[in-house]
Amino acid sequence: MDSSSQNTIAAEWDEDVLVPVERLSVGLVVDSDLYADNQKLISKGTVLSQSIISNLTRRSIEHLKVRKGSSLSRLALLPESAEDRFAALLVDTGRIFEKHNLEMVIPQEKLESASHQIETFFCDLELGQSVDLARMRGTVDGLIREFTKNPSGAVKLLDLEHFDRYTYRHSINVGLLYLLNVADWVDDENELAEMVYGAVMHDIGKSRVDLAILNKPGPLDREEWEIMKMHPVWSSELLEDTAISDTGMRIARAHHEKLDGSGYPDGRNASEIDRFVRLSTICDVYDAITTKRSYKNKMNFAKAIEIIIQGCGPQFDPKIANMFIRKVGQYPIGTFVRLSDGRVGVVTSVNESAITRPVVSIVLDRQLQETDIPEELDLSQTPGVRIVGVVAGRSEETADRPRR
Ligand SMILES: [Fe+2]
Numbered sequence: 001m002d003s004s005s006q007n008t009i010a011a012e013w014d015e016d017v018l019v020p021v022e023r024l025s026v027g028l029v030v031d032s033d034l035y036a037d038n039q040k041l042i043s044k045g046t047v048l049s050q051s052i053i054s055n056l057t058r059r060s061i062e063h064l065k066v067r068k069g070s071s072l073s074r075l076a077l078l079p080e081s082a083e084d085r086f087a088a089l090l091v092d093t094g095r096i097f098e099k100h101n102l103e104m105v106i107p108q109e110k111l112e113s114a115s116h117q118i119e120t121f122f123c124d125l126e127l128g129q130s131v132d133l134a135r136m137r138g139t140v141d142g143l144i145r146e147f148t149k150n151p152s153g154a155v156k157l158l159d160l161e162h163f164d165r166y167t168y169r170h171s172i173n174v175g176l177l178y179l180l181n182v183a184d185w186v187d188d189e190n191e192l193a194e195m196v197y198g199a200v201m202h203d204i205g206k207s208r209v210d211l212a213i214l215n216k217p218g219p220l221d222r223e224e225w226e227i228m229k230m231h232p233v234w235s236s237e238l239l240e241d242t243a244i245s246d247t248g249m250r251i252a253r254a255h256h257e258k259l260d261g262s263g264y265p266d267g268r269n270a271s272e273i274d275r276f277v278r279l280s281t282i283c284d285v286y287d288a289i290t291t292k293r294s295y296k297n298k299m300n301f302a303k304a305i306e307i308i309i310q311g312c313g314p315q316f317d318p319k320i321a322n323m324f325i326r327k328v329g330q331y332p333i334g335t336f337v338r339l340s341d342g343r344v345g346v347v348t349s350v351n352e353s354a355i356t357r358p359v360v361s362i363v364l365d366r367q368l369q370e371t372d373i374p375e376e377l378d379l380s381q382t383p384g385v386r387i388v389g390v391v392a393g394r395s396e397e398t399a400d401r402p403r404r
């Protein structure tokens with residue numbers, strides 16, 4: 001897709017808010033409640049999944065009102081002349097984030113020391129050496145305390161280079177995503193810390209899985225898969241002797257269970273999976289998809305959201321998935337986006353009530369030259385300007401083209 005056809009599609013969507021059902025796509029946001037036979041079928045704000053679209057088709061619904069420009073995975077290509085300049089920005093995101101006030105909410109020394117301790121813990125664990133769970137608990141609690149002051153700051157840590165090895169990066173990311181979402185449900189700080197601890201330690205049982213299986217590049221054979229499926233059991237066993245709450249334990253044991261009963265290790269059905277576990281499953285999947293390609297700009301975030309939406313119903317709880325998407329945003333913090341006025345900005349905060357319209361700080365001006373002084377733009381207050389798409393390098397466009 002070139003940038004001109006991209007713009008044509010965007011323009012079409014803007015005029016055509018009442019969309020024929022056959023043109024709906026996964027990820028569009030419903031703009032008003034839909035009723036059929038005096039029953040509410042879809043609520044305003046729902047993010048469309050494939051099963052919802054199929055349901056509308058089955059019921060012979062012809063049109064649906066969707067939010068302007070709300071398609072999930074739009075990609076905006078820059079003109080060739082600006083590509084090198086943008087590529088240089090992508091390898092220097094530390095400088096850009098600092099310039100645009102995307103600084104860490106945790107003091108650098110604290111973060112580095114916590115990062116070092118967590119890395120050592122997971123390294124020792126992988127090597128089968130004895131580990132100090134109590135010390136780890138203290139480190140994680142310290143991080144959680146910093147983040148509970150400002151949960152949205154947790155997202156700023158995601159995808160940054162502080163946690164560069166998969167095992168512990170994934171553990172911390174899942175903990176942070178969990179905290180960001182669960183903070184609204186739980187007032188008690190200790191309870192919150194217990195849950196986030198469970199989310200951080202959810203995969204600790206992988207330390208008992210042979211490294212050859214863990215790091216196998218291709219698909220696992222039947223026997224290897226059976227071993228892999230044991231890791232949640234081992235996680236709960238390893239945590240059993242620590243002072244962890246029941247919810248923390250359930251997260252460790254059940255984070256791969258699915259609502260339709262097809263998950264593992266216990267094949268629990270929906271009634272046996274509480275909302276705290278349901279949330280951990282979504283955080284886990286989201287991070288597993290995004291971390292693999294963390295060196296890229298954020299098209300993979302859109303992909304992860306799309307996969308979660310598609311799994312709503314059989315795998316994931318739609319209500320919790322919706323909450324998660326609102327919190328993380330369609331364009332998460334740190335995403336580079338092209339605006340309809342030609343400029344490029346970096347997302348600096350998410351508007352929960354308008355996930356397609358975050359606050360951005362302008363990085364490249366209309367001539368696609370780097371701005372000297374950052375200008376912040378709240379797109380929810382700027383109806384004349386909208387996001388055309390996520391800006392990505394050319395290699396990413398060919399490697400991971402989003403589905404429309
Ligand atoms: Fe797991």
Ligand SMILES: [Fe+2]
Binds near residue numbers: 202203284
């Ligand atoms: Fe995991």
